[in-house]
Amino acid sequence: MLLDYTGFYGPYILFFISLYFLLSKQVYLTVFVVGYILNALLNIILKYIIQEPRPNKDIHKFNALKQQNKHVPFNWYGMPSGHSQMALYSTVYVYNATKNIYVLAFFSLMSIITIIQRIYYNKHTIMQCFVGSIVGSLVGYIFYMWARDYLSKI
DSSP states (O other): OHHHHHHHHHHHHHHHHHHHHHTTOHHHHHHHHHHHHHHHHHHHHHHHHHOOBOTTSOHHHHHHHHHTTOOOOGGGBOSSOHHHHHHHHHHHHHHHHHOOHHHHHHHHHHHHHHHHHHHHTTSSOHHHHHHHHHHHHHHHHHHHHHHHHTGGGO
């Protein structure tokens, strides 16, 4: 039960906790929110480009829809995992902005729980979660560097 809710809501929990930790750092807070939105849009774009189905979807129906050029519902795409991508975005960004080892430990634990939940409930494959984690980490680091190097000089 804890895995169900904690894993499913993990990225949202981390988002709101991130806002709290970044309240005193307005530049980092602003860039975090902008990056979070752009990271979510990137996830949608990647899902439409890659078009890999989730493991819990009927692969025959998925392939039939694609062959007939019919609309495949967005929630049928699983690559990359949005939950993993958003959780790792927050983890990497907020840790770098705060340099707090306890933040890193808590955010990492929440991210791991999120990833395990997505795999355990057959919402994503290990590879989909891995790719989502890598993309989220990279985007989080890029936005942190942007905030640190450019916006903090204003």
